[in-house]
Amino acid sequence: MENAKTTYTTKMLILSALFAAIVAACSQVSIPIGPVPFTLQVLAIFFASLILPPKYAFFSLLVYDLLGAVGVPVFAGFTGGLSKFAGPTGGYLMAFPIAAFVTSYINAKKPIKNEVANSILALILGLAIIYVFGFLYLSWAAHMTLKKAFAVGVLPFIIPDIIKLAIAYLIARAVKSRKVLNIA
Template sequence: MNTKNLVLSSLFAAITAIASQISIPIQPVPITFQVLAVALAGALLGKKYGFISQIVFLLIGAIGIPVFAGFKGGFNVIVGPTGGYLLAYPIATYIIGYFSEKKGIINISIGMLFGLIVIYLTGMIQLKFILNLSLKKAFMAGVAPFVILDLIKLVIASFVVDTILKRTNTFQNA
């Protein structure tokens, strides 16, 4: 691990924290730009450093620094109704990074789609158990309202990443 990768991992932890605050507070899961940050971290940093960036984000939030949506922090957020989405971020970045290391916008897009599915599944399952919802109600509350907007974010992220990777050697996948 070199200084450049540590700095980039920290930068993407910070980007995820900032993206968390750009939100529309609907219940039980707010609309945020975290999915965009997770997709960018995985695709630009690769599986290892994208994963590390999201672990850093979770650890910072778990100790109480208000990096989660609505300027919340603390372990209670991670074990709360929306914590499953947060816990999925390192796994999603790893998956996205794995596919993006194969190069090309198609691989990047496939990785982002699989990463989003992991975020949705993990988030929906925790939402179901914490709020004692049926699987259908958890899907309707925690996935359905977000699909179209999240897919738009992933399309944007795919093109941004593809353009950046073609023009720079700064990132892991360049």
């Protein structure tokens, strides 16, 4: 007979793998608009972050990055390989697990007692992590000024990403309210 901790761990690992696959699928909804494509990755990353506990949110995005690093075409445009980490989007990719952990951690710890405000704080901090890592690395990898990297790697994405955060929140809230995944 399985104990409850083993069952919980197995369930979390399966959900982590599922969310890594969801991020990979959402990465393929890609519109190239410059060195950083428009994708639905952010929606999937933050959906995972609002559902999974912190270490599993981190693990899920780490698995996604590792799959891409070894060449599985999980990144935007069905690409993969270590070269993606050295290219203009490398900083964004490296930030995904960290942003997922921070978002999930803040969402779970609830420093703000109002659930919506707490989730907004978690989501905005997670997105800020992706933006900061992403545009700083973009500046370095593409030999751009910080101003130019910000202009092409952050500015065009702010409004669409805020919409994606809202959608991720609403989907996560619906999933949790229906106890579809039965995560304690």
